[in-house]
Structures are given as structure tokens and as C-alpha cells.
Amino acid sequence: MLYLSPLIAIALTMLTGMLVFSAIGYDGFHAVKAIFLTPLLEPQRWADLGVKAAPLVIIALGLAIGFRANVWNIGAEGQYVMGAIAGTGVALLTHDMTGWWILPAMALAGVIGGAAWAAIPAFLKVRLQVSEILTSLMLSYVAVQFLYYLVRGPWKDPDGFNFPQTKMFSGDQVLPAIAEGSLVHLGVPVALLLALTAWFVLGRTVAGYAVRVVGRAPAAARHGGFDANRITWAALLASGGLAGLAGLFEAAGPFGQLTPQFPVGYGFTAIIVAFLGRLSPIGIVFGGLVLAVTYVGGEIAQSTVRLPQAATGMFQAMLLFFLLATDVLVRWRLAFRRGHAKVAP
């Protein structure tokens, strides 16, 4: 039943979306069809789906590790941006150089940038018991402002006609496509590989076991010799690092530079992906695809049904809403009683 609730949530989202958009004067049926079915039915959209799903999957994998361990990193967006910034820093430093090592160096910088940003909530949580939910979320906005400052100030492309953007990355600095002429870049297979790795680590190693047991039963974890603080650190560093890597892939992939339009909320959308995938790495691959469908379909619906761009966000939010609601209803039964509540015997 727990594995069925994502499907119920998707069905409810489609149904409600149809009704709501019909009610406000759009062609609800075709809007939902454009958003949820067209991207799957038209093969020329599939590459796009992969490119959109890859960063969502990579970020959600890290988040799921944290969520499993009861570490609630809500600020993947900030870590995603900081990863892109750190990687771009390397790209700007190496702009005049060539070599195969430049892209791996950028990727490493991306991981470190994201992890470093997540280290702040980790430190505050472990040392001062500050809620990581608040700190990680607030730090996202700091990261975005930092990006704005960089592209408008020190990192502005001098030949960019005063547009707020960095130089375009060089040939050695962009992600290669997996095949000649394909839109699909290296980040897509890497995302799948990471999903398999995460699945193996969570299910088959003591480290993964530690993450699961700390989240489920903290006292038992302590009894078994696991250090919850260490797991908090590891979970935040892992999720920050993966978000940072996703950010770098996005900068070195579809964007090829940093611009103020870079933060599109993948870090937040990935939370939906993680839950839709039941916090399981394999499930997250499918969850990432579903959300990618809504992004691609949202664009289709803009041109065919003239739906506003905000509709995409609305569908994604409905998805999370229905998912959480079905989860609650799958686990609990509603009981309506009259009078005041009594203490359970």
C-alpha cells in the first residue's frame, strides 16, 4: 500500500488539475494530457526528460539519505547553487587551459562547495542543537544572493555587453554528450550510476545500516554503537555534496555559464522526488522522471494550451500535497468522535 500511494497521488493530481483548470476556463483535459502524457508519448522529448531528471535524481538521492537518518536538509537549493559557484570558480581559473582533468576538477569543486555549505547546518545541529530545517533553508537564500553578487560583480563577463553572467565555459569545461548530436549529457548516466551506488550503500553496508537505524530508532542505534552526531555530519555532507555535484552538472551542462536565472528550484523540487521515490534510490529514479515530465510537459502546455508557467509549480505542489495526504491516510484511519477526547486506556 505504501508503494501504491505515489501512484494514487499522481492520479489525484491529474484529476484535480483537470477540474481546477477547466473551472477557470482552460481546456483542463488537454492541459493535463500535455503535462503528463505528451512528454512520454513523443520520443523527441525523451532526451529532455533525462536532462531534467538527472539533477533532480542526484539531489534527491542525497536528501533521501538524510531523511532516512532523520536529518532534514531542506536547503539543497543553496548547496546546489554553491556547488555550481565552486565549480564555476575552477572553470574561470582554468579558462585558458586545456586538458581532460579540468572537468573532473570542476566536479570535485562542486561536491566540495555543496558539502561545505551543508557543513554549516551540520555544525550548528551537532554542536548547538539548532534545527537543520531552519538553517539549511535560510542558507539557500544566502547562496542565491551570493550568486547574484558574483555574476553582477567580480565574475561578470567583461565581453558580455554588461549582461549579468559569467564567461561561457570552454570546450574542456562543458559536459560531453553521451552520443554525437545528442542533448543527453554525461550527467544522466552518472545520475543512474549514483542511484545504484546509493542503493548498494544503503542496503548492503554498515554505513547504510547506520543511516537507517539512526533514523528509525535512535536509542537502538546508540545501543548498537552508532554515533548519531557522526551520522548527522555524514548525511548532511553527502546530501550537500550531491546537490553541489548536480549544480555543477547543470552549470557545465545545459547552462554552460552562470546567470541569475540559474537557480530554478531543483533543490526544492528534489524533496518531492525523494518522497515520491519512497526515499529509496531506485524509486527516486522514477520519482525524478515523473517530476521531469511535469517540467517538460509544463513547457508544452504553455505553448499548446496557453497555460501560465506557474501551472507547472502548481502541479508539482499538488503532487506533494496528495502524496503526503495519501501517506497519512494509508497509515492512519480517520476516527470522528463526539465530545472531548479521552486518555487512551
Added chain:
Amino acid sequence: MTQPPDETASLRLALAHVSKSFPGVKANQDISFGVRPGEIHALLGENGAGKSTLVKIIYGVQRADEGEIRWDGHPVEIPSPKAARKLGIGMVFQHFSLFDGMTVLENIALGLDEKVPAEELKRRIKAILDSYSLPLDPDREVHTLSVGERQRIEIVRCLLQKPKLLIMDEPTSVLTPQEVERLFDTLRQIAAEGCSILYISHKLHEIKALCSAATILRAGRVVATCDPRTESTRRMAELMIGAELKSIERPAGTGEARRARLVVSGLNMPGEPPFGTDLKTIGFTAYAGEILGIAGVAGNGQAELLLALSGERRTASNDAVKLDGQALGHADAGRRRAAGLACVPEERNGHAAVPDFSLADNVVLTARHRLPLAPSGLIRQGAVDAYAREVIQRFDVRTTGPAALAGALSGGNLQKFIMGREIGQNPEVLVVEQPTWGVDAGAAAAIRQALVDLAARGSAIVVISQDLDELLELADRLCVINEGRLSEARPVAGLKLEEIGLLMGGVHGEAVAADHAHA
């Protein structure tokens, strides 16, 4: 089963052919028995024999699939606990549902079906306390009370409803001998006034002392009805488990000289707020081949002591805990286990085991340090499953296999699994808290035997328990923990029960202790 109608009519409660099934289990099959007015009737049975299901049916928590319940001769439906209370059925659960931070009065008020003004309620509570001469202050906060006093709250809560049948679920499992005596006096008085009592317990000599009728359940069926005053405890235990009871065999000593294995000295540790107990300069030595018992009423530092020994909390001085001369006070739980110091805490769910993990996954929790289950960080699922299967087989854990969820096992079964998981690793020192708490007689005997056998192989064993009978049966030496202080260990042979009881009572049970001192 087929009682003449006139006798059924005179019964307070009569069950006829009651059956209840859950998916895959027949919890109760064709159960018939009756309780007379003013009778103290024992309900005996192993864990999983169907006692709790039956009691839940009577108290309206669950509904029977088949069968009839008669109340004072009339067939009744009991759809909810509220309906049960309305009929006049009260129940004192094994686990109290009390709020630690609230007063006795507030707790009682919360459990009542109708709203009673505080003053009026206080007056009625006082009246009950006086008529049963129960010492209890309605304005004390619950966390300052001993377990015996907490139980009195539950009893008063029931008596306020003027019950005609009182169900007591394992009421003495955590009481001192004096508190037990006091409870029995109260129960006898309640029964003498005409209220029937359905008394659930594993402690057969208590049933002998208290009850005038007993219904024995096994595997969901009634296997016997007897008068416990004339039946031997051994015979009742055998009826209960359906086999002959094995006495604990003490193998001859290994002939080893008294070798200190676990030495604890000057162990100080502040309790965790808000209700933790401070440990104050605790010191003891556990020798190879012996079982050291630590008695005490719940909440006197037992849980804290276990955490300090297991490594879940480290001690300030590294030398406070030494295993075979190796200082371990600063080592974490994993390192202590690797060194051979294994601990089993009282709470099974969420502490000794993870309820929503499989048994195999629960093996990984504490067995990976001493057994090659995950060398180099990779879990070897084959080895884990094999060890889980070994434990299940050796300790007769009733389950479907290593993939079963720990939370799906009954409490006694899970305890057998947990004890088996630790004993199977042959620890040098094993510290267990409440090893047979809530475990049926047959399984308890098996667990105790396993502890005795482990000691005979040269390990040192520390048993922290509130069950004095268990300690007297198992331990070679006994000490008492009270308010975070540990008394000197003394050989069990020649110890007087009253003496231990008074030590256990300490400051907490002052009223009880004082009464006995004056007597």
C-alpha cells in the same frame, strides 16, 4: 463448559465458546469460563496463549468473532472500554498510562468518563484511600512516586467507578515484596466487598496465595480449571506450558579461582533530565563464573547504570569500567562489545531491537562486532541470516524466519531472540536488565538456564532485575540499587527477603518501609 443454567445465572461474568482469530493466528478458540461475585480468579497462560486477547475482549478493546459474554446472567455486547466501564468492569494495565509531569489528581481526572469538579473528585479519592488505607497523596506529581504508588493511582481510578469486576494485568511484576503484600491486602478487601477480580500473572505462588479459582490457557484454548490453593505450582506451570518444567541445572563450577572480570569503581554520572537518576559512586566486581544480581525498585538508577556499562553513555573516568583489567570507561558501545562486554537493556522495542527491522537486520545491530558479519563494512547477508537462524533455533523463537519483523514478535519471543543474540556471541561479561520481563514461565526458564550455562563457561553475568524471585533463583551474590547508590554485594545464601525488601524500599517506599519498621 456446560454449566447448569442456575449456576451461570449466579456468575458475575460468564464466557461461553468465545473465539477470536487474527490473520494467521487463532488467538482464542472456544473459551468458556466464569467468575463468581467476590471471587479472585486467576487467568494463567504463557505469552501468546491468548490471555491478553481474551482480556481485551472482556474490556471491549476487541470484539469476539464468536461466542457469548454474559454479565450477571444476561448476554451483553461490549463494543468499547467505555461500555465495559459502564457495565462495571475496571482494568489496571501492566503498563500504566500516566503523565509523569502531572499530579495524581490530574491523572485520575483525565481517565474518568464523566467530568467531576476537582474538589468533589478529591473528596471521593480521599474516601477510597481511607477505606482501603492506601497511602497516596493526590497532590504529588507522578514522577516523584514509586511504581507501587503509581499502581495505586490506577487502582483508585478503577475503584472510583465502583466496579463489579476488576481486571489486574501482571500487577506485581515491578513491586517490592512489601508492596506486593500491601496490594494483596487491598485486593482481598476489594473482593470481600463483592467485587470480582480477574488476576493475570505468571507468578504461580502469588496466585496460590491470592486466588480461589484459576483458568489456565494454552495456545488459545482453556486447558484446565483448578483451585490454585490445592494445586501445586509445579503442576500449574506444567499445565500452562504443556510440558514438564525443567529445573535450572547448575553445572559444577569450572574450578577456576575467583577471577575478577568486570570491575566498576567510583562510577558517577548525572541523570538525564527531567526524570533521570544520578549514579553515585557505584562500585562492584563481577567474577568469572558467577551471576551477580542487582535488585531494586524501578527508577532507582537501573536504566542509567545499564547505559553507563554498555557505553551508550561514557563515564568521566576511563577507569570507572574495567573489563579484565582493560579500562573501557571512554569506549563507545561498539568497542566495549568487541572487547567482550555485552549489555541487554530492559526496553526491547526501539532500544535492544528495532521493531520495523527484520530479525536479520537486528542481528547486525549488536552482533557485528564479535562475529564476522560485516568485515570491511560490507554486510554479509548470508552470515547474518545464518546467525539469525541459529538464534531462532537455539532459543526456540516462534517466528517465520530471519526475515520476520522484530515488531511482529510477541514480547517474550522477541526477548528470547535478543537474549539469544547476545548469549550466542559468548560475551566475556553480560549485563542484562529484566531478562525475563513479560516472558512466560517456559521461556523464562530457558533464558535463565542459558545465563547459568554462560556463567559456567567462565563469563561473568550481571542481572539487574526488579523480580526478586528471579534474582534469588539465579544470583550467587546480590546487591541493591536505591536512589542511584549501590549497596555492598552479599551472598544470596542466608539473605532474608525482608532485609532485601527494606533496602529496596529505601526512601522511595518510605511509607511501606516505615510500616514494617513499626510492625
